[in-house]
Amino acid sequence: MNTITVDHCCVRYGNKLVVDDVSLHASSGSFIAVIGPNGAGKSTFLRALAGVIPLASGSIAMNGTAIATLTPQQRAKHIAMVPQQTHMPAGFTVREVVAMARYAFRPWYVAQRADDEALIDAALHDCEISQYADADAAHLSGGEQQRVAVARAIAQQANVLILDEPTAHLDLHHQAAILRIARVLTQRGVLVVAAMHDLNLAAAIADHVLLLHEGRTIAQGTPVEVLQHAVLERVYRTSLLCIPHADASIPFFVLAHDSPAHAAMS
Amino acid sequence: MIQRAFVIIRYRSRWIIVLFVVFLAVAMVAALSVGSVSLPFATVIDVLWRWLMGMSVAAYPQSTTSILLDIRLPRVLLVALTGAALSASGAAYQGLFRNPLADPYIIGVASGAGLGAMIAVVAGPVRWYGTIALPLGAFIGAIGVVLAVTAIARRDREHSTQDMVLAGVAIGTLASALTTYLMIRAGRQAGQLLAFLLGSAASVGWESVRIVAGSLAIGVVCLLIVARDLNVLLLSEEQGTLLGIDVRRVRGFVVFGATLMTASAVAFHGLIGFVGIIVPHALRLVFGGDNRALIPYAACMGALFLVAADLIARTIQAQVEIPLGIVTACIGSPVFLVLLLRRSRTV
Numbered sequence: 001m002n003t004i005t006v007d008h009c010c011v012r013y014g015n016k017l018v019v020d021d022v023s024l025h026a027s028s029g030s031f032i033a034v035i036g037p038n039g040a041g042k043s044t045f046l047r048a049l050a051g052v053i054p055l056a057s058g059s060i061a062m063n064g065t066a067i068a069t070l071t072p073q074q075r076a077k078h079i080a081m082v083p084q085q086t087h088m089p090a091g092f093t094v095r096e097v098v099a100m101a102r103y104a105f106r107p108w109y110v111a112q113r114a115d116d117e118a119l120i121d122a123a124l125h126d127c128e129i130s131q132y133a134d135a136d137a138a139h140l141s142g143g144e145q146q147r148v149a150v151a152r153a154i155a156q157q158a159n160v161l162i163l164d165e166p167t168a169h170l171d172l173h174h175q176a177a178i179l180r181i182a183r184v185l186t187q188r189g190v191l192v193v194a195a196m197h198d199l200n201l202a203a204a205i206a207d208h209v210l211l212l213h214e215g216r217t218i219a220q221g222t223p224v225e226v227l228q229h230a231v232l233e234r235v236y237r238t239s240l241l242c243i244p245h246a247d248a249s250i251p252f253f254v255l256a257h258d259s260p261a262h263a264a265m266s
Numbered sequence: 267m268i269q270r271a272f273v274i275i276r277y278r279s280r281w282i283i284v285l286f287v288v289f290l291a292v293a294m295v296a297a298l299s300v301g302s303v304s305l306p307f308a309t310v311i312d313v314l315w316r317w318l319m320g321m322s323v324a325a326y327p328q329s330t331t332s333i334l335l336d337i338r339l340p341r342v343l344l345v346a347l348t349g350a351a352l353s354a355s356g357a358a359y360q361g362l363f364r365n366p367l368a369d370p371y372i373i374g375v376a377s378g379a380g381l382g383a384m385i386a387v388v389a390g391p392v393r394w395y396g397t398i399a400l401p402l403g404a405f406i407g408a409i410g411v412v413l414a415v416t417a418i419a420r421r422d423r424e425h426s427t428q429d430m431v432l433a434g435v436a437i438g439t440l441a442s443a444l445t446t447y448l449m450i451r452a453g454r455q456a457g458q459l460l461a462f463l464l465g466s467a468a469s470v471g472w473e474s475v476r477i478v479a480g481s482l483a484i485g486v487v488c489l490l491i492v493a494r495d496l497n498v499l500l501l502s503e504e505q506g507t508l509l510g511i512d513v514r515r516v517r518g519f520v521v522f523g524a525t526l527m528t529a530s531a532v533a534f535h536g537l538i539g540f541v542g543i544i545v546p547h548a549l550r551l552v553f554g555g556d557n558r559a560l561i562p563y564a565a566c567m568g569a570l571f572l573v574a575a576d577l578i579a580r581t582i583q584a585q586v587e588i589p590l591g592i593v594t595a596c597i598g599s600p601v602f603l604v605l606l607l608r609r610s611r612t613v
Contacts, residue, residue, distance in 0.1 A: 047504075050508060052504050052508060071512070072508075072510050072511060072513075073510040073512070074510075074511055075508075075510070076508065076510030077510070079508075080508070081508050083502075083504065083505065083508075087502060087505075088501075089364075089497075089500035089501060089503055089555055090550075091550045091551075091554040091555025092392060092497070092500075092554060092555050092556065093554070096497075096554075097387055097501075100497060100498050100509055101509060102500070103494060103495065103497075103498060103509060103510060103511070104510025104511075108491060108492070108493075108494050108495065152509075156509070187372060236598050239292050
């Protein structure tokens with residue numbers, strides 16, 4: 001059982017406190033959705049969780065070990081992250097980009113082994129990009145590149161998978177596919193932490209939801225506990241309707257008729 | 267169609283290095299046989315073979331062996347080593363800075379090395395400490411520029427690649443201006459220094475070859491150690507860290523290795539533009555971006571390119587030797603544009 005413990009974590013950019021006193025405890029096999037409006041500090045929180053930006057105060061520990069004390073190589077074996085913006089370098093095939101996930105596991109003078117190749121093949125298959133394996137990754141569409149980045153993170157075989165808006169560039173089919181993969185990974189014992197904008201997707205998939213606003217925790221708990229109509233209207237500063245969902249155990253939100261966005265459309 | 271051909275070539279690319287070496291050997295023999303005194307290919311090959319095997323070359327006139335082994339061979343080797351150094355360091359800088367324009371010339375490293383070498387000549391270290399002061403001066407100048415450019419580029423990570431090129435151009439221009447000023451002050455030495463700046467290999471000896479070969483060997487080993495990790499840095503530094511790469515280690519190896527190679531090449535061969543940008547770029551278009559293959563290919567192809575350019579420089583106009591930098595620019599610019607346009611059509 002792997003656990004990750006975030007204890008009163010604060011992150012600053014210059015003088016600005018971007019993440020302010022956020023705490024979280026999660027264990028393997030669960031899906032944590034981090035939600036909140038733009039600028040809430042979701043991406044910064046995830047980057048701090050991945051250990052790529054320093055904390056101003058507080059601590060983040062994995063199985064009791066502070067992640068700040070791990071080398072990048074040790075960290076890569078435990079934590080994988082798909083960033084919000086994916087960049088594919090020109091001149092590399094999709095397979096070569098996904099294979100980068102295995103670099104941390106072998107010294108520079110050792111070639112990839114058969115088990116690495118098998119993991120790469122499985123990741124390509126899971127993300128439905130096997131047919132592009134020999135294509136130049138830089139020539140793929142935004143959605144396809146997003147799936148390449150997810151495949152690379154899966155091939156890393158980490159205990160914690162961090163996804164920063166994993167469905168941002170994807171159509172409905174591939175949104176469902178990526179979230180299905182994330183769910184399968186949680187069943188295999190991986191802890192998935194994902195920043196999400198779609199409240200309904202978050203409600204449908206997450207075991208635990210962390211709602212951030214201006215860097216602070218507004219609420220956290222099960223989707224039903226956190227996705228409260230009044231709280232969401234206040235945080236997102238817009239009118240919402242909570243309508244009955246076929247699965248009565250989860251809330252479902254749409255923009256209300258009097259919301260500014262709705263008025264602009266009509 | 268062209269892309270399909272590229273894919274096929276790419277998967278056979280392990281054998282390409284053998285082809286490069288064969289072509290390089292042929293070009294070097296051609297370069298050794300051509301000159302004010304023409305030597306037959308068979309003579310060149312036989313003398314070289316005997317010399318390499320430690321056998322006597324007394325069967326040939328001393329003038330022939332002297333021209334070949336004391337004058338032309340060090341020159342051709344120095345040209346090949348310079349091409350290899352500039353091209354391999356160009357490939358590495360482009361990977362490190364994630365910018366296809368980042369060759370030693372554009373980012374100002376070559377100009378910094380030129381200034382360092384010029385100061386070593388004009389201010390006295392070369393007179394006091396001998397030839398070794400030349401690459402040391404060049405290395406100090408080059409490393410100063412690369413550290414300044416990196417520091418400026420890292421101030422604003424969002425625009426770091428553009429800032430790096432702009433800072434490189436600005437610092438390189440300043441270094442070139444100071445070099446020109448020193449040259450003007452040099453008086454009667456000015457002509458000789460100008461030829462050095464434009465990349466002339468007219469007078470070289472075995473000591474220069476040994477120093478450049480040593481720097482190239484150290485530099486290429488440094489680059490090959492981090493070539494795989496350099497692939498990951500092409501995604502971004504943050505992604506590199508997430509995938510387990512020690513970014514500071516990679517940066518240190520590349521800056522040291524590539525700058526050492528550039529400095530020694532510039533110290534003994536002057537400033538030669540375009541080699542470090544065209545050769546890696548052309549190879550990347552054909553063989554892909556994996557630095558584990560790209561860096562050794564760039565070294566071989568850079569050597570071949572510069573030996574061919576030197577051959578042209580020595581033969582295109584009777585009695586006059588055109589500086590190499592002029593030939594590389596005249597060949598390099600159109601080739602570069604053709605490759606760029608072809609890529610635009612196939613994307």
